[in-house]
Amino acid sequence: MKIIKYFLLLFLISALSISAWIYYPQYQLNKMKQESTPVTEKTNKLTYIDYYRTSPESTINHLALGDSIIRGYRISEEENFISQFSSKLGAETGKQVVSQNEGIIGITSERLNVMVQDGVFDEEIKEADLITLNVGGNDILKLVKKSDIYSALKSFDSLQGGFSKNLSEITTTIKELNPKATIVFLELYNPMPTDHQFYSLADKLLPKWNLMIYETAKETPSSIVVQTTNVINSDNLQYLSSDGVHPNPLGNTAISSQMMEQFEQQHKADAVLANRDK
16 A cells, blocks of 8 residues: 555656646746836837837848848748848838848757857957847757657757757857847747647746746847747748748748737837937
């Protein structure tokens, strides 16, 4: 009888631990998203659009760093969401937005971190008013390539820890080089259809990964996390290219629109109308 009770207790503890590992990050993520939602009452704080619209500078320099999502995959430069967003931002602010896309297809967070720490992008970072950063998808591919699901789960926390460290170090260096730049992070999305064998697993693991992005952003002044998962998901598979992973031109347009929506709604915490930095 004692042995049965012991195994039941062990089973209960294991079940609770697994549930906490899977579902608590989703709870934390939802909470952080709600905290970033703009309040409806009037305030003298500027939205990001207001901030750039009232800037004394006539030009906004937009630097993009990261992987193939940033670079654009098998689409023209004009169709990429970096270019599309820059055009929309220019139209909304009445400013000239100059974008510089340094996205590298296949790059991992570790490799980008090495490049940033080595000073490869120092001059571009110093000149930027706005820096869009997306990396980590190729880190995730290390898990996808594992045929053994249990090995993939076992290595997930370690891989996630490495990603979090790289992202934090990249962001810290950017802010050291250019404290006034706005940093725009993007959520990683699940491109799989619901009937894919790994959809449910990816859907449960992704919040743990995205939580690292939100936590980094929370520690980074003047930053936004674009809710990419609102537009690229299993309900909008028409936004994906034929490889089933990268956004097509329509998907890039959807991401740029999501960026604009958040720029129009979210307040820049350090920008107040009466005390604007000159």
